[in-house]
Amino acid sequence: MRVALTVRDFLERGALVYGDRVALIDEPDQPAGSWGSISYRELDRRSRAFASALDGLGLEVGDRVAIVSHNAARFVAALYGTCTSGRILVPINFRLHAHEIAYIVQHSGARALLIDPEVAPALASIEVEHRFVLGADSDRVLFTSDRAPREVVLEEEMVATINYTSGTTARPKGVQLTHRNLWINATTFGWHAGITDRDRFLHVVPMFHCNGWGMPFALAAMGATQVVLRKVSGPEILRRIAQHGITFLGGAPAVIHAVLDAAKDHEVVPGAGKTRVLVAGAPPPTSTIERVETELAWELIQLYGLTETSPLLTINRVREEYDALSSAERASKLGRAGAPVIGARVRVDDQGEVLARANVVMAGYWNDPAATEAAIVDGWFHTGDGGTMDDEGFVSISDRKKDVIITGGENVSSIEVEDCLQSHPDVAEVAVIGVPDEKWGETVKALVVLRPHAIAGERALIDHCRARLAHYKCPTSIELRTELARTATGKLQKFLLRAPYWQGRTRQVS
Numbered sequence: 001m002r003v004a005l006t007v008r009d010f011l012e013r014g015a016l017v018y019g020d021r022v023a024l025i026d027e028p029d030q031p032a033g034s035w036g037s038i039s040y041r042e043l044d045r046r047s048r049a050f051a052s053a054l055d056g057l058g059l060e061v062g063d064r065v066a067i068v069s070h071n072a073a074r075f076v077a078a079l080y081g082t083c084t085s086g087r088i089l090v091p092i093n094f095r096l097h098a099h100e101i102a103y104i105v106q107h108s109g110a111r112a113l114l115i116d117p118e119v120a121p122a123l124a125s126i127e128v129e130h131r132f133v134l135g136a137d138s139d140r141v142l143f144t145s146d147r148a149p150r151e152v153v154l155e156e157e158m159v160a161t162i163n164y165t166s167g168t169t170a171r172p173k174g175v176q177l178t179h180r181n182l183w184i185n186a187t188t189f190g191w192h193a194g195i196t197d198r199d200r201f202l203h204v205v206p207m208f209h210c211n212g213w214g215m216p217f218a219l220a221a222m223g224a225t226q227v228v229l230r231k232v233s234g235p236e237i238l239r240r241i242a243q244h245g246i247t248f249l250g251g252a253p254a255v256i257h258a259v260l261d262a263a264k265d266h267e268v269v270p271g272a273g274k275t276r277v278l279v280a281g282a283p284p285p286t287s288t289i290e291r292v293e294t295e296l297a298w299e300l301i302q303l304y305g306l307t308e309t310s311p312l313l314t315i316n317r318v319r320e321e322y323d324a325l326s327s328a329e330r331a332s333k334l335g336r337a338g339a340p341v342i343g344a345r346v347r348v349d350d351q352g353e354v355l356a357r358a359n360v361v362m363a364g365y366w367n368d369p370a371a372t373e374a375a376i377v378d379g380w381f382h383t384g385d386g387g388t389m390d391d392e393g394f395v396s397i398s399d400r401k402k403d404v405i406i407t408g409g410e411n412v413s414s415i416e417v418e419d420c421l422q423s424h425p426d427v428a429e430v431a432v433i434g435v436p437d438e439k440w441g442e443t444v445k446a447l448v449v450l451r452p453h454a455i456a457g458e459r460a461l462i463d464h465c466r467a468r469l470a471h472y473k474c475p476t477s478i479e480l481r482t483e484l485a486r487t488a489t490g491k492l493q494k495f496l497l498r499a500p501y502w503q504g505r506t507r508q509v510s
Contacts, residue, residue, distance in 0.1 A: 005183035006154040008084040010217040015044035018223030026073035027230040031117035032135040035073040050081025051149035053142045061086035066110035068092045070230045075207045083160040086152040091208035096470045102126045156180035165307040166411040174366030175307045184359040185310035186217035192315045199224040202249040210311040234262030242270035252281035252409025272297035281409030282441040290331035304337035310360035314338035336394040354387045355380040398507040405434035412473045426454035435501040446475040
């Protein structure tokens with residue numbers, strides 16, 4: 001017997017087995033109005049109502065529904081309602097500039113757009129067939145119907161979500177993740193992270209990032225209570241952990257640093273001895289890993305993956321063999337990206353690039369066969385990350401072969417920032433690189449050559465970018481130079497431009 005693996009399985013089980021249990025505790029302070037606490041049965045009902053609303057709008061199987069929202073219970077209901085009815089959700093980073101969001105809506109061909117009230121004014125000019133600003137008014141249209149949604153037979157190779165990622169080009173690429181991709185990622189994540197019905201999870205990771213890393217699926221299947229955090233704040237994270245008994249959360253290294261800073265105000269850190277934290281987005285320093293153990297008394301789990309891999313590829317948890325080690329020695333072991341998860345084959349090729357072969361690898365880039373063929377070669381996905389694999393089978397990420405900077409867990413295309421700076425009339429040449437930063441891991445730096453007699457300074461060039469790009473993509477510093485070193489053929493060698501800033505470090509990413 002063959003039964004298709006689809007995301008419908010997760011909420012269906014949650015509603016059946018844990019129907020009366022609290023599924024979501026929504027962010028209480030939000031402009032759309034909070035849903036408060038809702039059960040798994042109620043989450044299932046609202047998700048079905050959303051699917052029925054899409055029927056009423058005339059959306060067909062395969063049509064795209066875009067959402068621009070902070071973390072919210074409505075996001076989870078829309079995620080399930082869209083995917084379980086055969087449509088495709090397009091989660092969009094709410095931090096992007098309006099014209100970047102407009103491009104994604106247009107490129108994906110989304111017929112419906114859901115917008116958080118906080119960003120609605122900036123997105124007023126985006127043209128789309130059906131637009132809804134999330135809140136009480138849209139709830140009456142989207143989440144209250146008692147009409148059963150149209151029955152749709154889902155196949156596991158159907159695309160469930162298209163997640164846009166900044167890559168090596170100035171335009172984002174749409175990563176097509178299938179029901180099979182998401183199902184395998186969620187169940188694999190749940191197994192390796194040890195999710196049970198006793199967990200209480202805090203949604204710190206933005207839900208637009210690989211669909212919250214698959215946690216809304218994995219947690220629902222086990223009936224775990226999920227607490228929604230709208231905006232990242234170290235003190236607020238600790239307050240929610242204390243208030244709700246959080247046992248599990250995730251975040252980029254910048255989130256960990258915010259929590260460590262906030263923990264200094266606590267004699268007893270909330271969650272000490274019972275909370276585990278997933279860290280991804282960039283490899284955290286071993287000193288940070290050690291501090292999580294010694295100052296927070298939390299378990300740190302490092303993982304590695306990409307949007308194109310749903311995202312989980314490798315995971316690193318404290319093993320029994322590490323129990324006798326010192327905290328510094330354990331941190332050194334945990335500093336590696338991890339060993340391949342069950343079902344994933346990971347290797348490093350002769351050029352030092354990390355390659356992967358797994359059921360979580362995307363179906364391809366939306367409407368971009370050339371980029372798909374470049375990324376998946378002979379059955380192996382090319383991550384664009386440089387790394388090594390040791391004798392224990394653990395991967396360490398040491399460099400980035402693709403032209404991407406990861407700052408605070410967000411991907412930034414160097415080429416996109418260069419294109420923006422190049423549009424300034426005073427700029428003759430520019431190279432954008434990532435440099436180490438204690439808070440964000442890496443930060444964006446631009447090396448700029450001005451045109452003769454030009455007078456633009458650092459502030460003017462940064463403001464030029466901030467008017468056109470999401471602020472996290474903009475340079476935090478600009479260095480004016482008389483020339484940029486090039487090869488004999490005129491090509492910039494960014495690894496040489498980056499080298500002075502990374503001197504003395506064992507790896508060229510942070």
